[in-house]
Amino acid sequence: xxxxxxxxxxxxxxxxxxxxxxxxxxxxxxxxxxxxxxxxxxxxxxxxxxxxxxxxxxxxxxxxxxxxxxxxxxxxxxxxxxxxxxxxxxxxxxxxxxxxxxxxxxxxxxxxxxxxxxxxxxxxxxxxxxxxxxxxxxxxxxxxxxxxxxxxxxxxxxxxxxxxxxxxxxxxxxxxxxxxxxxxxxxxxxxxxxxxxxxxxxxxxxxxxxxxxxxxxxxxxxxxxxxxxxxxxxxxxxxxxxxxxxxxxxxxxxxxxxxxxxxxxxxxxxxxxxxxxxxxxxxxxxxxxxxxxxxxxxxxxxxxxxxxxxxxxxxxxxxxxxxxxxxxxxxxxxxxxxxxxxxxxxxxxxxxxxxxxxxxxxxxxxxxxxxxxxxxxxxxxxxxxxxxxxxxxxxxxxxxxxxxxxxxxxxxxxxxxxxxxxxxxxxxxxxxxxxxxxxxxxxxxxxxxxxxxxxxxxxxxxxxxxxxxxxxxxxxxxxxxxxxxxxxxxxxxxxxxxxxxxxxxxxxxxxxxxxxxxxxxxxxxxxxxxxxxxxxxxxxxxxxxxxxxxxxxxxxxxxxxxxxxxxxxxxxxxxxxxxxxxxxxxxxxxxxxxxxxxxxxxxxxxxxxxxxxxxxxxxxxxxxxxxxxxxxxxxxxxxxxxxxxxxxxxxxxxxxxxxxxxxxxxxxxxxxxxxxxxxxxxxxxxxxxxxxxxxxxxxxxxxxxxxxxxxxxxxxxxxxxxxxxxxxxxxxxxxxxxxxxxxxxxxxxxxxxxxxxxxxxxxxxxxxxxxxxx
Numbered sequence: 001x002x003x004x005x006x007x008x009x010x011x012x013x014x015x016x017x018x019x020x021x022x023x024x025x026x027x028x029x030x031x032x033x034x035x036x037x038x039x040x041x042x043x044x045x046x047x048x049x050x051x052x053x054x055x056x057x058x059x060x061x062x063x064x065x066x067x068x069x070x071x072x073x074x075x076x077x078x079x080x081x082x083x084x085x086x087x088x089x090x091x092x093x094x095x096x097x098x099x100x101x102x103x104x105x106x107x108x109x110x111x112x113x114x115x116x117x118x119x120x121x122x123x124x125x126x127x128x129x130x131x132x133x134x135x136x137x138x139x140x141x142x143x144x145x146x147x148x149x150x151x152x153x154x155x156x157x158x159x160x161x162x163x164x165x166x167x168x169x170x171x172x173x174x175x176x177x178x179x180x181x182x183x184x185x186x187x188x189x190x191x192x193x194x195x196x197x198x199x200x201x202x203x204x205x206x207x208x209x210x211x212x213x214x215x216x217x218x219x220x221x222x223x224x225x226x227x228x229x230x231x232x233x234x235x236x237x238x239x240x241x242x243x244x245x246x247x248x249x250x251x252x253x254x255x256x257x258x259x260x261x262x263x264x265x266x267x268x269x270x271x272x273x274x275x276x277x278x279x280x281x282x283x284x285x286x287x288x289x290x291x292x293x294x295x296x297x298x299x300x301x302x303x304x305x306x307x308x309x310x311x312x313x314x315x316x317x318x319x320x321x322x323x324x325x326x327x328x329x330x331x332x333x334x335x336x337x338x339x340x341x342x343x344x345x346x347x348x349x350x351x352x353x354x355x356x357x358x359x360x361x362x363x364x365x366x367x368x369x370x371x372x373x374x375x376x377x378x379x380x381x382x383x384x385x386x387x388x389x390x391x392x393x394x395x396x397x398x399x400x401x402x403x404x405x406x407x408x409x410x411x412x413x414x415x416x417x418x419x420x421x422x423x424x425x426x427x428x429x430x431x432x433x434x435x436x437x438x439x440x441x442x443x444x445x446x447x448x449x450x451x452x453x454x455x456x457x458x459x460x461x462x463x464x465x466x467x468x469x470x471x472x473x474x475x476x477x478x479x480x481x482x483x484x485x486x487x488x489x490x491x492x493x494x495x496x497x498x499x500x501x502x503x504x505x506x507x508x509x510x511x512x513x514x515x516x517x518x519x520x521x522x523x524x525x526x527x528x529x530x531x532x533x534x535x536x537x538x539x540x541x542x543x544x545x546x547x548x549x550x551x552x553x554x555x556x557x558x559x560x561x562x563x564x565x566x567x568x569x570x571x572x573x574x575x576x577x578x579x580x581x582x583x584x585x586x587x588x589x590x591x592x593x594x595x596x597x598x599x600x601x602x603x604x605x606x607x608x609x610x611x612x613x614x615x616x617x618x619x620x621x622x623x624x625x626x627x628x629x630x631x632x633x634x635x636x637x638x639x640x641x642x643x644x645x646x647x648x649x650x651x652x653x654x655x656x657x658x659x660x661x662x663x664x665x666x667x668x669x670x671x672x673x674x675x676x677x678x679x680x681x682x683x684x685x686x687x688x689x690x691x692x693x694x695x696x697x698x699x700x701x702x703x704x705x706x707x708x709x710x711x712x713x714x715x716x717x718x719x720x721x722x723x724x725x726x727x728x729x730x731x732x733x734x735x736x737x738x739x740x741x742x743x744x745x746x747x748x749x750x751x752x753x754x755x756x757x758x759x760x761x762x763x764x765x766x767x768x769x770x771x772x773x774x
Contacts, residue, residue, distance in 0.1 A: 002028075002029065003029040003030070003031060003032070003033065003036050004028055004029065004030055005030075005031075005032070006082060007030065007039065007041065007082055007083055007146060008082055010028065010039070010040075010041045011041065012041050012042065012043065012144060013025050013026065013040055013041065013042055014042060014043055014046060017351075018049065018351075019049050019050075019052045019053035019056065020046075020049060020050060020053045021050065021053035021054045021056070021057055022054060022149065022152060024053070025040040025042070025147070026040065027039065027040050027149065028040070030083075030148070037148045037149060037150055038148070038149040038152065039146060039147060039148050039149070040146075040147045041144055041145070041146055041147070042144070042145055042147060043143065043144060043145070044137055044142065044143055044144055044145040045143075046145075047135055047145050050147065051064055051091065052258070054133075059154075060093075060131075060154040060161075060163065062093050062094055062095060062129075062131075062154070062163065063093075063094045064091040064092065064093060064094065064132075064133075065091070065092060065094050066089050066090070066091060066092075067090045067091065067092040067097075067132065068088075068089070068090040069087075069088060069089045069090070070085070070087075070088040071086070071087050071088070072085065072086055072087075072139065074086065074139075074142070077139060080139050080140065082138075082140055083136065083138070083146060084138070084139040084140070085136040085137060085138065085139060085146075086137045086138065086139045086142055087135075087136070087137035088134065088135075088136055088137075089134070089135045090132060090133075090134050091132060091133055091134075091135065092129075092131070092132040093129040093130075093131040093132065093154060095127045095128075095129040095154070095162060095163045096127065096128050096129030096130055096131070096132075096156075096162075097128065097129070097130065097132075098128065127156060127162040127163050128156040128157060128162060129154050129155070129156060129162050129163060130151045130153075130155060130156065130157060131151050131152065131153060131154045131155070132150055132151055133147060133148060133149040133150060133152075134147070134148040134150065135147060135148075136148065184209070185206065185209035185210060187281075187512075187515060188205065188206075188209060188516070188519065189202060189205070189206045189209075189227075189228060189231060190231065190235065190512060191512035191513070191515050191516040191519075192205065192512075192516065193228075193231060193232050193235050194235065194508050194509050194512040194513075195509070195512060195513060195516065199228065199229070199232060202228055202232075203224065203225055203228045205525075205526075206224055206227070206228050207220075207221055207224050210224060235508075238504075238508075239504075240495070240498070240500045240501045240503070240504035240505075241498075241500060241501075242500065246307075246497075246498045246499055246500055247266070247267070247499075249498075249499075249500040250275070250499050250500050250503070251266065253500060253503060254275070257507075259280065260277055260278065260279045260280070260507065261275070261276065261277060261278075262276045262277075262278045262326070262341075262344050262345050262348045263275070263276035263328075263340065263341040263344040263345070264276065265340075272330060272331055272332040272334075272337065273308060273329075273330060273331070273499075274328070274329070274330040274332065274337060274340070274341055275328070275329045275330065275499070275503070276326065276327070276328050276329075276341045276344060276345060277326065277327045277328075277329070277503065277506065277507065278325065278326040278327075278345065278348065279507065279511060281511075281515060282324065282325045282326060282511075283325070283348065283349065283352065285315060285317070285323055285325050285518070286313075286315055286325035286326065286349060287349060287352060287353050287356055289315040289316060289317050289318070289323065289325075290315040290325065290349075290356070290358055291353070291355075291356050291357065291358075292357065292358075292359050293315060293316060293358065293359055293360075294315075294316060294358070294359060294360040294361070294362055294382070294472070295313055295314070295315060295358045295360070295361050295362065295377070296313070296314040296315070296316070296322060296361075296362040296363075296364075296384070296468075296472065296475075296476055297311060297312070297313055297314070297361070297362065297363055297364065297365075297368070298311070298312040298314060298322075298364065298476055298479060298480050298483075299311045299312075299363065299364055299365045299368060300365055300387075301480065301483060301484075302487070302496075302502075305488070305496050306496055306497070306502060307496070307497045307498065307499055307502075308329045308330055308331050308499060308502075309329075309330070309331060310327060310328070310329055310483075310502065310506075311327070311328040311329075311330070312324050312326070312327055312328075312479070312483070313325055313326040313327075313328070313345075314475075314476060314479060316472070316475060317518065318521075319521070319533075319534060319540070320471060320472075320475060320537075320539070321475055321478070321533070321536060321537055321540075322475040322476050322478060322479040322537075323514060323518070324479065324510070324514060326345055327506050328341055329499060329502065329503070333367060333368070333369060334369075335369045335371060335372060338369050338372045339371075339372040339375070339376065342372050342373070342376045342377070343376050346376055346377065357378075357379070358377050358379045359379055359380075360379050360380050360381070360382055361373045361377055361379055361380070361381050361382070362381075362382045362383070362384055362468050362472060362476075363381060363382070363383060363384070363465075364383070364384045364386060364387045364476065365387065366383075366454070366457050366458040366460075366461040367457075380466070381465055382465060382466045382467065382468045383461050383462055383465040383466070383467055383468065384467070384468040384472060384473045384476060385417070385462070385467060385468070385473060385580055385615065386473035386474070386476055386477045386594065388417075388458065389473075389580060389581065389594065390477065390592045390593065390594075391592070392410065392413050393410055393583070393589075393592045394591065394592030395443060395446055395447075396409050396410055396443055397590050397591075397592065399440070399442035399443040399446060400440050400442070400443055403585070405437070405440065406583065407575040407576070407583045409437055409440070409443070410576070410581050410583045411575070411576045411579070411581060411583070412433055412436070412437075413433070413581060414576065414579050414580065414581025415429075416429050416430070416433065416459075417459065417462065417581070417615070418579075418615065418618075420459050420462055420463040421463070421618060421622050426455075426456060426459065430452065430455070434448075462619075465619075466616070466619050466620055466623060467615050467616040467618075467619040468616060469614070469616045470539070470580065470594065470599055470602065470614065470616075471537075471539045473594060474537050474538045474539045474594050474599065475537050475539065477538075477593060477594055478536050478537045478538070481593065482510075482513075482536070483510065486505060486509055486510050486513070487502070487505055516529055517529065517530075517533040517536075520533060521533055521534070538588075538593070538594050538595055538596045538598075538599050539596075539599055541596035542596040542597075542599035542600040542603065544565065544596075545562065545565060545596065545597075545600045547604060549562055549563040549565070549600075550562050550563075550600060550601055550604055552577065557577065557610065557611075558575065558576075559573050559574060559575045559576075559577065560573075560574045560577040560601045560604075561573055561574075562574060562597040562600060562601065572584055572585060572586050572597045573585050574597050574598055574601045577601045577602070577605055577611065578601070578602060578605035578606075578608075578611035578612060579602075579612075580602075580614065580615050582598040582601065582602065584597045584598050602614065
């Protein structure tokens with residue numbers, strides 16, 4: 001390589017990305033034939049990004065400390081060379097320069113150490129690493145920094161790799177005998193310690209994890225025991241208070257955990273505090289489970305008890321459990337602030353997977369700003385009733401002692417909500433409710449103060465937005481209850497007004513809990529953890545109740561009885577069956593939660609004609625009817641809409657063909673394969689079945705099939721075209737204006753008969769194509 005003697009013609013390099021390291025730069029030799037070093041020129045403000053990237057090098061992860069540093073005042077030199085420094089810092093790998101390992105001679109210690117946050121490692125971990133580089137802020141061009149790498153390899157004086165995964169002896173004293181602990185095993189051990197699992201159980205699982213990567217002997221077990229004990233002591237001694245001042249403590253935490261922060265803005269006179277947290281593992285889960293799926297928000301946790309309310313973004317994992325993938329701590333719900341952190345979050349996801357897209361965004365607060373969601377996520381918006389239901393039931397039970405009055409009040413409130421599609425006067429309904437329960441002064445005072453001023457806004461959101469299912473609502477509520485249990489422990493009540501305590505609890509205990517849940521489920525280990533995780537939602541617990549355990553009132557069907565699975569002599573009574581506002585007498589329901597007995601009864605009621613459909617189904621049905629009534633004009637847009645509508649008709653007909661066929665393979669063989677997305681192959685059927693054969697009864701029968709594999713395949717077939725079609729607002733508006741009217745014969749039959757399958761499939765298609773439903 002040619003050696004240059006001047007840096008005047010050296011190009012300035014600015015690699016893309018948040019961080020970068022030496023392999024991303026083109027290095028040249030600078031100096032003389034006797035002595036030369038590798039150099040590169042970068043913007044001075046990217047120096048920190050380079051250092052972080054070097055520390056994160058996969059081959060040799062480390063940290064660099066400042067070995068030496070000097071500064072000059074600007075204007076102090078009258079004559080200077082082109083490589084003179086304004087600031088000079090030598091960064092040395094923290095596994096050197098001293099060597100305290102086996103057979104290593106102790107090198108002279110540095111004369112002094114600058115007081116910086118990038119401190120050297122503990123002496124006993126130093127292995128004599130000679131890797132170091134110099135950063136010069138150029139005197140002539142202060143906006144640029146000259147990187148001078150004296151030794152780029154992480155080797156000792158003998159030239160051997162002395163630390164990192166490439167080092168066969170690992171790191172530290174007696175390194176040859178220390179087992180390799182990968183990040184997965186370390187995270188597993190930390191999660192178990194955070195969750196309070198006994199040390200002997202933690203050690204057993206830790207040794208099992210080590211044995212997957214190497215052998216085992218008495219020495220390994222002894223060192224593993226020391227590792228677990230030391231890690232446990234570190235965790236127990238760790239504190240959320242990095243500084244006595246909460247604001248200063250948060251700044252320190254943010255500075256130390258930049259990779260877990262997607263948005264941060266400190267409090268100023270004009271701007272409110274916002275902290276967005278997402279760990280690397282949460283980012284992976286958001287990409288995995290959020291793509292072409294629904295994102296949900298638990299939006300106002302701790303609004304009364306915490307210093308700043310907590311908003312959690314959730315995805316639904318493989319078992320449809322709510323999994324936290326981001327936390328936002330702020331009091332601001334202003335549109336610009338919400339847009340800022342949402343855009344930062346989406347940018348972070350797209351930096352890893354540019355094709356990532358959400359198919360829907362589920363909110364639980366009518367006050368939430370909808371425009372940022374539409375503009376940034378470009379997806380439909382759904383509304384969940386769980387917060388309204390929980391708040392009303394909880395306060396009814398708390399403020400009203402008569403259980404019969406509790407049932408009737410909750411039923412009447414549910415009727416008020418359902419009246420949004422019936423054209424009933426809200427003011428009259430509320431007045432009648434107040435008069436009928438005028439003696440319940442405690443609850444009525446709460447209702448008038450907290451809900452009457454805003455109930456019209458909430459009901460409007462319920463009417464204009466599609467309503468979420470009970471499964472989704474139950475999953476969000478399960479997360480909310482778990483979060484409340486973790487944070488509102490009596491031993492921490494004095495810390496609720498500190499943000500650093502909240503951040504510490506979220507990123508340690510709660511994060512570890514969900515990590516271990518997912519790990520136990522996917523690896524089929526920690527069977528007790530897996531069982532608790534599977535049964536953590538009311539929906540999954542309801543699936544364990546047999547249908548024959550539910551009996552209904554024969555006369556007026558005012559209630560249903562559910563036999564307890566733990567004690568067959570115990571019966572739970574569910575009043576107002578078939579409604580989201582059913583009332584159960586079990587302890588879990590009386591705490592305001594959606595219990596398994598209510599869900600099980602409603603599952604059965606969905607298949608009985610004498611009960612009305614769920615509110616989520618009614619919501620979808622009314623939206624489709626409103627769309628169908630839109631007027632048409634004779635334009636090219638009508639032609640486009642016609643083509644799209646008949647594509648949908650083809651898919652419906654293929655569903656019926658699959659349902660009527662005894663051999664799915666014969667039907668699939670007649671379908672041409674269509675490549676619709678990267679690494680995705682979906683069959684697209686032909687129109688070979690007349691509309692007369694596509695009876696509603698056929699589709700209804702298919703909805704009740706127990707062959708879940710066939711049903712899942714049919715759903716995928718139906719939605720294949722719409723999940724990958726154009727998502728622009730123009731195209732979607734064309735479909736909304738004309739498509740449902742053109743396919744009127746199809747939709748008239750489906751809507752009139754109330755086919756659950758067809759409407760659900762149409763709704764899934766709608767979620768994949770545009771942002772009208774929101």
